[in-house]
Amino acid sequence: MFKILVLQALYSLSDEATEFQIKDRLSFQRFLGLGLDGTVPDATTVWLFRECLVQAKAIDKLFARFDAALTDHGYLAMGGQIIDVTVVPAPKQRNTVDEKAAIKDGRIPEAWKAKPARLLQKDRDARWSVKYTKAKVKEGADPKAFKPVDLAIPMFGYKNHIGIDRAHGLIRTWDASAANAHDGARLPDLISTSNTGSGVLAEPAYRSKKNEAFLERGMFKSHIHQRKPNHRAMPERIARANAKRSAIRSAVEHVFAGQKHRMGLIVRTIGIARGRYTCGLSCGRCPLAGRWRRSSRLGRANPGSSSDLQASSSQHRLPPGELCRIFGI
Incomplete structure (x- = not known):
């Protein structure tokens, strides 16, 4: 199962895409040690295994273990x-002004309390930020004559x-x-x-x-x-x-x-x-x-x-x- 998370991280795959790619690619099956008749874990199984690692806070232990392996080598x-x-x-959240204010105050919006399913689909930890950068020089233009333009790019995550x-x-x-x-x-x-x-x-x-x-x-x-x-x-x-x-x-x-x-x-x-x-x-x-x-x-x-x-x-x-x-x- 851990090898599946390796592939998922390397290729930025969702759980459903991971299940499909394992069934579709012989290279993935060889890496996982599966035969053509092997049983491939479904998307739900992959999610549950990853959730167990999250709840156990295992990422920090794996982090330290790999660093020790690098030092040994x-x-x-x-x-x-x-x-x-x-x-x-x-993924950006489409919230109302009142909902945004409640989230910033650390509260759960009243409309979400009555709908537990909706609450589960709302990310209350991610926030907006602004990334500042410079505009690129237009093709064919003289870089020395080009006046730098500051750009502000809003990002959520x-x-x-x-x-x-x-x-x-x-x-x-x-x-x-x-x-x-x-x-x-x-x-x-x-x-x-x-x-x-x-x-x-x-x-x-x-x-x-x-x-x-x-x-x-x-x-x-x-x-x-x-x-x-x-x-x-x-x-x-x-x-x-x-x-x-x-x-x-x-x-x-x-x-x-x-x-x-x-x-x-x-x-x-x-x-x-x-x-x-x-x-x-x-x-x-x-x-x-x-x-x-x-x-x-x-x-x-x-x-x-x-x-x-x-x-x-x-x-x-x-x-x-x-x-x-x-x-x-």
Whole structure:
């Protein structure tokens, strides 16, 4: 059953689609050890098994178990750490103004109390957030003559907070929250004390007196981006320093790209507990999702790492299927 969740996370499949694909694909059947006449679990069985893992809060234990397996195979957390967050979309809720106000106050709307079936289909934990970005330069236009345009994109769902190590680009810490949660408040929970490097890189949202004091107490070196002064242009010295940090910090965006584009990460379930489980699978502490795919290729060139680290990775390269053997699945 756990192998089924592996496939479900890798290919972003619903329970019904998972059942169909197992019956349809010989490659899936071989991976699961099923014959042509084997019994395939139905969608309800897959849901019940996943729900048992959610209720038991097993994702954290799997997370720690996989990290220990990586360490045993030579993938130590080293080179410092990069902290970042991304919004994971969830199905939008069509609520009235009164219903939205009740949810924000932590209450259940009166109209939902009389309809338990409707209440079960409403996500009261997901929230709206705004993603800020820049408009792309039009094709054929001069980039220097193009005036940057700020875009505000509303998004509904949850936030996936992660911390990766610079040497291997593997997720070492993670957490999940509603989309409107403040990024900087999660920094203490995302710092890995097992990393051999002391440097910490993050966006300006993580810079605060409280976080700087926390890093100083833990003997970490803060490389968090400097904020732009209010109503003033960014000093050239600070801009150059931020640019150098961005060149290193961009490695975390490749992890998010693997989750969202190759795996199609989305929260299809209802509630923060199930949403946290989905984010945990995508983060790959257990042998799932992007890291399960990437771990068999860690012997290849690692962007941002030295030749010594690349040589070390090639010596400890995990062959395909090794992680399933480690976990006995």
